[in-house]
Amino acid sequence: MGRWKEACIQLKMVVITAALGVAATAAPAWGSLGGDAASVQADQVHMRASRQTTVAEGYTVHEMHTPGGTVVKEFVSPDGKVFGVAWQGPWPPDMRQVLGSYFDQYVQAAQSRAGGRIRRGPVMIEQPGLVVHTGGHMRAFGGTAYIPEMLPSGVRAESIQ
C-alpha cells in the first residue's frame, strides 16, 4: 500500500482507544482468526492491549498494542468476520489466541518438514484455508495470517500487514 493511500486512510479513520486493565484470565478461551468481531475484544482482553480501530475501504482494522510492545492488527470484513491478522514487535504474540480455531492447523503445518533437509528461515505456510508468513529475527518479529476464502471482495492479501 502506498504512503499516500495510507495517509488518506489516516484522515478517514475513526479512533476508539480503550485501555483495559482486566486480568488475562477473564478472557474466553476462543480466539479470533475466522471469528466474529466480538473475538477481537476477547483478544484485546487476553493480551491486556490497548486498541484503536481504523475504517478502511472494504474492512475495519483493530490495532492492539500489548504491554510487551507487540502490535497486533485484526482485519474485520463488513459482515463482521476476522479474515486476517498481522503482528509486529520484539516477540511473536500468543498465536493460540490470535489464530483461534486455526491454531491447530498452523501447529501441524509448522511441524511438517519439507524434504529431508533442515530448513532454518522464515516460515511460509500456504494451505487451502490458511496462509501464514513470518519473518524477522530475535527482538524483531513480524507476520501475517489470513483465510484466502474470507477476503472481502476487492481487498488484496497485501493489505494485511
Place this chain on the structure above:
Amino acid sequence: MTDFTKLFIAGLGLACAFSAGCGGGGSSSSKTNTVVKSGQNVAPITVSAGPSGNYANGAFTSVTVCVPGSVTCQTISGVLVDTGSTGLRILSSALTIKLTQQETDTGNPVVECLPFLGSFTWGPVQTADVQIAGEKASAVSIQVLSDTDFKAPTKCTGFGVPSADTLDTLGANGILGVGFFAQDCGVDCLLASTNPGLYYECPTSGCVLTGESLAKQVQNPVALFASDNNGVVIELPASSAPAATLSGSLVFGIGTQSNNALGGAAVYTVDGNGFFSVSYKGAAYKKSFIDSGSNAYFFLDSSITGLPDCTTDTGFYCPSSPQTLSAINLGLNKTSGTVNFTVANAETLFAKPGDSVFGQLGGPSTFPGSGSTQDFFDWGLPFFYGRNVFTAIEGKSTPGGTGPYWAF
C-alpha cells in the same frame, strides 16, 4: 510503495553502485577473502551436515562449558554458530556435567521459552563458565534445552511453532548466538507484567511468568569475554558447487588484535530493530538482515524474483538453471554495496546425500502479494561464503564505530 518512491530508490541504488559518494562499500563479489587460521581468539568452524547428519548450510563449532569456578568441564561439538540470535543454548541430552541452576530470590528454578522463526527452545537457565578457543567468560547464563525437565506452559506452546530441544529437532548439539544483542530478551523481560512469554519461574505447581534482570538473562558470551568482546568475524572461503564440508574460522573481537582488523570492510549500520535495507529491481526492502543461522538466501517470492518454488523441498527455490541475481545493501549510515549471488535448483543441489554446503541455495521469504512493507531479504549462510562478515555487539566500541553493525 508508490512509483515515485520506487524510482527514487532505483536512482539512489544506481548512484550508489557507481560512486563512492554513499560511504564506501561497493561490490565484494569478485574479491577473495583470507581466512585466519590461528590465534587465541580464533575458533575453527565447519559447515557440515552437523551432528544430526541432515543439516544444509549449518556452520558448527565447539564450545567448552564448565561448572562455575571449577575444572569440571565438557567440550560440546556440533554447536551452530548463529549471528541471528543471542545466547548459548545446549541440548540437555548432549550435557554430561551438571551445571548450576539459576533460581529466583524465592528459590524457584528459572526456565526459558525462546521463540525463533520456525521453532522455540525450552529449558532451564543455568550458569556456566564458557570457553571458546582461548577466550573465557565466567558465570554466564545459558539455556539448557529439554522438553522433559519442566513442562512447557501453554503460553510457550502458544507461539505455535514446534520445540527444538532434541538433536532430531534442533539438528545441532546447541546454538551459539553471537548476534547484535548482549542479552536475548532485553528490557521487555524485566517485569513479569511485560514479559512476552520468555522467562518463567517453575515451582512444582507449574511455571509462571517472572521478571528477569538483564544480568540474569541468557547472555551473548562474547560480550562477557575479558577481551575481544566487541563482536565476531565469521570467515568462510567461497563455495559455489555443492560440497561435503567447508572449513573456516569464528574470530572474536573487531580491531582488537592483528587478526581481526576491519581492513577494507565497509560498515553497515542498522535500525533499532537490527535491520538494514536491501534494494532489488528498484524496490527497497527495509526489514532485511544478515543471519548465519538462516541456511539459504531467503528473499521475496516467485512473483517478484521469477524463481519457481520447489515442489518437493518446499520453502526453497527451484529454477530450471542457476540464476545470477544482484541486490544492493544499504546501511542506515548510507553505506551501500552490490551483492551478486546465484540461486540454483534446490532439489538438484540436494541430489547427493553427502553434500551439505550449498552456496547457491535460495528460498522465498516474502509476505503475501508483492509490495508489502514486510518484505525482506534474509542473507543466510551462503552470503558468508567468500566474504568475512563482522557482527558488532550493541553498545560496544570498535574501530568502525559503536555496535550494532555489520561490516564486510
